[in-house]
Amino acid sequence: MSPRKAAALRGGESTLREHLIATAARLIAERGTAGLTVRAIAREAGVADGVLYNHFADKEELLACALRAHVTAAGRALGALPEPGRGDLAANLRAHVLHGLALHRAILPAFAGLIGRPAVLARFGDLSDPGEDWRDRLLAYLRAERELGRLAPDARVEAAASMIVGTCHETVLAALLGSPDPPPPDIDGLVTTLLTGIAPPG
Template identity: 55%
Template structure:
């Protein structure tokens, strides 16, 4: 009679399917060690099952890793708490919360995604199963658009460009931690970035300079 592994037996006693066991195992591995070097054999060994069991529940390793990565993203976002509600609080405080959320999210997720640079199929599967509306950048854009509709931002505010700059700040702040061999970066404090996003760098109450006209040769 075949002997069932302790983890497999425990999973079945708790009503957890082998599908969920493998997904949970892969997610924990991503949270602890990232995605670099993940193999079917290692996932199966950590789950306490035979190597071939994975293919009974997932089409391939790429699907399992992509779904585990999505669960890792969802779990991380849930742990970071709620984002501000448009129209409530102050713009400064709300944007600061968004940026701090983005920084924490990048610190948790960039290491996992960086290990997939050489595995484009996993990234393709992740894009197929993930809901774009849930991305933090899109939630930031939606927040800014809502504040603009409420009249708390200028009608001509470039919300897409503002979101891109704030996301870029989070990227730049985290990348040196993931790639320490790159040039050192001393990012400005969050408050300064929020102030620049809200107030810009041009003199207040001034019109933009006219574009220079064409040069006319004598």
């Protein structure tokens, strides 16, 4: 191991690849992805520019791995989500919606800078493990509540999850597209609609 490489690993990462991902993820969290260069990542990591290509096929692979690490860290920073079968169901749904909104706001700058980089976004999607993302966890929660009898046995939880995720996406897209003062989402209205429906009582 070269002296320069050894210096780069003093922070405790077990491999140089992990060190580079962690460095790039930190830069994404601090500066976003727009204009993030290989040179900037290498300098921050304390290695020569060409070292990155010894551990990644290209810049897109490094950015995708760093983006995945950034999204994972942002989700963990928001704390635990409600457990199925515990607490008030409506309050739990509100917590999931608030979590989703906060997560989307936290990661918006990173994704906004990659709109013109479909290769990075495609590789980011390939790095996702089933059940890892917030939407997967939300759907798993709803299915568990249905199995526990706290939701109707025929509840269409996939559609409910889509409504919640759609609310988060709408809020983020409005900000991304520069909508002036977009109205805040009606979280209570969303939860009530999910739990009671919109048809008149029959």
